[in-house]
Amino acid sequence: MWRLIKRIPFWAMFGAIVFALTQAIGELLLPTQTARIIDEGVAAGDMQAIYRIGGQMILITILVIISAGISVYISARTSQNLGRKLRNEIYTKVLQFSKENMGTYGEASLITRSSNDIQQVEVTVMMIMRMVLLSPAMLLAAVVMAVLASPELSLVYAVSGPVLALLIFIILRIVSPYFKSMQRKVDDLNLIFREGLTGVRVVRAFNKSDFEVARFAEANKDYADTAIKAMFRMSFLMPIMTTILSLTNITLSWRGAHLVAAQNLSVGVILSFVNYSFIIMFSFMMLGMIFVILPRAQVSAQRINEILDTEITIHSPENPVSIDRQAPGEVTFEDVAFRFGNAEHNVVDDINFQVKPGETLAIIGGTGSGKTTIANLLLRFSDVTTGAVKVNGTDVRDLSLNNLRDL
Structure with missing residues (x-):
């Protein structure tokens, strides 16, 4: 996957x-502004403070919307351009494949690699550019802001955070x-x-x-059963995250109420x-989504790289001989x-x-007797194991592929 990401x-x-x-900075400033509007405006009955801080919150929100829009545009454009280039490269490479190269993968696999696999990579690249950068920054900054606001109350995160991270890791390890x-x-x-x-x-x-029909239905059911197993296990992720974070909020409210009663904390901070x-x-939800799609994208990236790294077994010689197209042809x-x-x-x-x-010349014989193989050897879709195929006395391996097939 890293090889493809480096193309960005x-x-x-x-x-x-x-x-x-x-965007992250803007979203993290809003809770602080909320605390200020409660403490400095509502609690003190100061309408000017409410208008002033409310205006600042509107400006911050506009900045967040603009930043998010530009970020999405850059990510979408980049991921789609990467997908377009990969499709072009794979198509160009496959057109140069020999019969042996084609047999290694099969037409169905090549179609999947140039469509579904590239789509997986496109989605993942967009998610990486958006969420891999945004989620950790927001997560870390939110914890830092909470610690600055109230070190004592933020100790709740020291318990819930590691528990949540461990459970997410276990589920994703099972689902991958x-x-x-x-x-x-x-x-x-x-x-x-x-x-x-x-x-x-x-x-x-x-x-x-x-x-x-039965053969397709069996393969279709096999795929569906695997998908159901994966999604069923993934379905535990959201309830676990919601439960732990709800318990976190309950603990924050309970502990915060005691601190407010003791006049050690303001309502706005809670x-x-x-x-x-x-x-x-x-942030955890976005990271969870990334870890869900990353295993599939990693497999897709490996399959794409296999095509791009495949060595072409049939290619033109460095110094090809040329035969005029108008010359009489002798084979x-x-x-x-030849053997496969x-x-x-x-x-x-x-x-x-x-x-x-x-x-x-007519060549007759039963299925598998080698009729098509002889035609493939003449056009260099495959190369002979021993012997030689010649056109006008010149070995076809000494001709450029364009010249040979043009003849």
């Missing part, structure tokens, strides 16, 4: 940080494998769906429609503490043998023939 322009990351911090599994099962769904669509005539001809609790809860196979990858046996073996200009 510096100006975009800097802008997101600046406006996210501006399910999200990773879901991404792989999307591949299976796309594979079956693609095979059913592209081979629909064969499926109908052999009366296998019911078989294919209200500001309640607001800080909501900010802390919101020769000399002692050609680490297979034990050759698909075709000891193939020798010559087709001169104006001649026609």
Whole structure:
């Protein structure tokens, strides 16, 4: 994931940080202003203080809205541009794949990687630029402001904070494998769906429609069951967070009431503490959302990087020979043998023939006998294991791919 994040322009990351911090500072000033308007305005009956502090709160709110809007725009634009570039790169790379490269991944997986996986990365990048920068800043600053307002009352956070963080970590640790599994099962769904669509005539001809429907339904149910398990476990996150933070607010109110009664604390500070609790809860919620999508995004990023890092097995030579397109074409196979990858046996073996200009050659045989393989070797969709394929006496491996396929 870090490899993809490093593609984000510096100006975009800097802008997101600046406006996210501006938004955080503004939101953290509002509880302080609330305490002031209660203590200096309402409690003292000073309408001028209420108007003055209220006006400041309106200005701060406008600043928060503007900062949030700009931050969202920068994050959305950056994440979508990254997705666009990744789709272009993957499409360009796949067009250069040999038959062996294609066989390594499969068409269904390539479709998933260039669509669903990139969407996961886009969403995660936007969340990172918005929430990873904003949430920790707001969380830390809210705790600091609470400590400055009342060190004694802020001790409540010293208990509830670590408990909440530990429970969130446990739940996310349990859920993470399910999200990773879901991404792989999307591949299976796309594979079956693609095979059913592209081979629909064969499926109908052999009366296998019911078989294919049952096959898809089984894979679909497998994906749904995994998603349900993941979401069910994730569903505990929000009630746990709400319960702990509600207990925190109850404790703050109970302890704060005693401090107010003893005239050691003002009512406005208690209200500001309640607001800080909501900010802390919101920060934990945003961090929780990030930790939910990050495991899936990490898997997606790995799958995208696999495509980008794949070594192309078929490529043009450094100093290619050129054949004029208007020249008469002669095709020769000399002692050609071919096998797939680490297979034990050759698909075709000891193939020798010559087709001169104006001649026609028919190749017949059953399924899997090597008819398509011979055509693939001529066009260099695959390279021969031994022997040579020649055009006008020149080995096709000495020609550029553009020249060969143009012929």
